[in-house]
Amino acid sequence: MSYQRSINGGMPVYTLAELDPLEIAAVQALRLAAKEMPDVDAAAQNTADRNLIEILYLWQTHGRRPLCSHAQDCPLVGMDEACFANLVAFATKGENEDALLIATLLVKPSVAPILAACALCVGMALLQSNRQWPETAAQNPRFLQ
Helix, strand or coil: CHHHHHCCCCCEEEEHHHCCHHHHHHHHHHHHHHHCCCCHHHHCCCHHHHHHHHHHHHHHHHECCCCCCCCCCCCEEEHHHHHHHHHHHHHHCCCHHHHHHHHHHHECCCCHHHHHHHHHHHHHHHHHCCCCCCHHHHHCCCCCC
C-alpha cells in the first residue's frame, strides 16, 4: 500500500471562508487540540475536549496515516481537516451513514463507529457552547439557519 504514503493530508482543499460555521469551529478545535494536546484531567470536565482527545488517540493509533493540520491562524483548510469538518457536520446533522463513510477514510473500519460517535459529541458540544463563532462564520451562516 505504498500509494497511501504519497497522500498529503495537509494539501489545501478549501479556505475557512468556504465552510459552514460548525465546520470552521471543528477545524479550529482540531488544530488547537493537535498542536496543544489538552490536559487529560482538565478535559474530563469538557465534553468537546474529552472527545477531541479520543479522536486524536484513535487517529494516531488506528489512522490510515498521520494527521496533518495547518497552523491555527492559517486561512487554508487541508484535506485531513476538511474530512474531519465534514465528519463532524454529517454526524451532527444526523447523517450517520455519511459520517461513518468519512470516518472509514480516516481510520480502520473497526474503529470508525467510535470516531463517528466522538465527532457527534464534538459537534453537539460546539453547537451548544457559548463561544463566539469564528469571524468568518458571520459571513457564512448557512448551517445555523
